Amino acid sequence: MIDVPVFMDITPDAQAQELRCYLKSLGAEISQEKSPKGIEDDLHKIIGVCDACFKEGDEIVIERVLNSIVSILVLIPVERAENPILAFCEKLTKAPRYELGMVALRVGWLLFQSVDEHSPMRYHVYYHLLQLAKQVDFVRFVYKDMEHLRAQFQACPPSNEQMQKLLRLLHEVLLECKQGEQAAKVMVELLGTYTAENASQARDDAQRCILAALADPNTFLLDPLLALKPVRFLEGQLIHDLLSIFVSEKLQSYLTFYQNHKDFVLNSLGLNHEQNMKKMRLLTFMQLAEGASEMSFDTIQSELQLPAEEVESFIIDVLKTKLVRARMDQAARKVYISCTMHRTFGRAQWQQLRDLLYSWKSNLQVTQEGMKSVAAAQMEMLHQP
Known part of the structure; x- marks a missing residue:
């Protein structure tokens, strides 16, 4: 050598x-x-x-x-x-x-x-770095989060078209490296680069965003996607209908859609039906849990179309996701629910949060007044002869 x-x-x-x-x-x-x-x-x-x-x-x-x-x-x-x-x-x-x-x-x-940080060549080098990171499955070497990415180009920001190209590649690399949650954030960032004037041009990106979110087994909060302008342009199309089902409908709605559009789900989108079923069961359970403090095994079996022997294992899977806090009572064949993550967060949820905060504020005021009374009584006792 x-x-x-x-x-x-x-x-x-x-x-x-x-x-x-x-x-x-x-x-x-x-x-x-x-x-x-x-x-x-x-x-x-x-x-x-x-x-x-x-x-x-x-x-x-x-x-x-x-x-x-x-x-x-x-x-x-x-x-x-x-x-x-x-x-x-x-x-x-x-x-x-x-x-x-x-x-x-x-x-x-x-x-x-x-x-030099003011050189436009930094963008091109970073783009190739992402390609390398994909090849060696080590994206975390060059990417931490969107805030860190923006900081890399603060002195010489790429054009909007360049940033879109970069975010598409980054989304692909993150998916390849099994970082679905980060990939979803990047795709939302990508769709945010489109304005009302050119949102109709983002059809392919919007479809990729929806598809990635549906396919990721760890993505459950899908409601924000519906607010994105490029996604709105897909209203009336099958992929938007399917997204809407995952956002707010129950398992039966998905099954009906699947029976009517099986080829679209399996071949056009390339989604896994069994994985879709698993996610829809979890989302359906979350929706049922929002308005209930307890739920029987029979209700779970019926609503989620599960064999009786699979109910307990399903509940265990739900608890592992931490989407719902609950306690299972096998003897009583019930689940006692303490809280659950909302599938959607709209006006009703904001109102509920507002009412909860006002209730806390009222309780704190009552506690404060009670403490003042106790303190006053103690001071009075100290001053007695």
């Missing part, structure tokens, strides 16, 4: 010379001679064959070589750096196996952090 220098204390020209010689030794088609056109042409040629370093068995050496290229890249004036940066990012995404993908991801992140 050839010893590759760290490239910390040598000039960019000397660094490029070392890189050319090293890549040449790995069989890359590149001259060892310095380009007469200068460092930028040298860098262009080095990037063109830099993937030859993936043949090297030592990942530490590979990372040092790629980091060296980054150290030269950031010295190129920003107005001339676009093509080299894009070419280098493309090479990084071609890492042939997982371990090298992780190396490429770290190098890409170094490049992203090294590009």
Whole structure:
């Protein structure tokens, strides 16, 4: 193995010379001679064959070589750096196996952090980083939440079209990495980038948003989707009808829809019927629990169309979701409900919350007055001879 220098204390020209010689030794088609056109042409040629370093068995050496290229890249004036940066990012995404993908991801992140925060190239580097993160199933390396993402581009925000493209990819990557809840938030963010004027153009994004929310086994609060302008443009279509069922209807409504549109659910949308049934049973139970302090096993069996022997296991599954707080009494064949999450949160729920807060306020005032009376009585006793 050839010893590759760290490239910390040598000039960019000397660094490029070392890189050319090293890549040449790995069989890359590149001259060892310095380009007469200068460092930028040298860098262009080095990037063109830099993937030859993936043949090297030592990942530490590979990372040092790629980091060296980054150290030269950031010295190129920003107005001339676009093509080299894009070419280098493309090479990084071609890492042939997982371990090298992780190396490429770290190098890409170094490049992203090294590009001037006012440069529009930060967007393009980040887009390629997401592609790398998908390949190695490690999106959390580059994405924490939407607030963190916006902060990355605060000095040079992408255009609305670029942000939409980025959010579509991010949604895809998060789903691939089994982060359904984060993916749903990203899709809502994407739909929020459309205005009333162009919401009709968001048909595909709106459908993807609905589909992702329905398919995610951990997404139960679907009501906010109906308020999004692009989703409103789907009113009257089957996918909007199906969303409405998951938002506010019971299990039987879904079963009727499924019987009438089985091909649409299974083939057009690619949804899993058994998973849909499981989610609708949970949502139906939540709706039944909203107005009840207790529920019999017979009611649960009838409303949710469950075999008698599956009622208890279903209740256990409900309690695991923490959507409902309840206690099961097997002897009495009942469930005692203390509270439940609302499937929808509209005017009635806001009124209920308002009444609850006023009740708390009234109780606190009564308690305060009682404490004042107790304190006054104690002071009076202290002053008695």
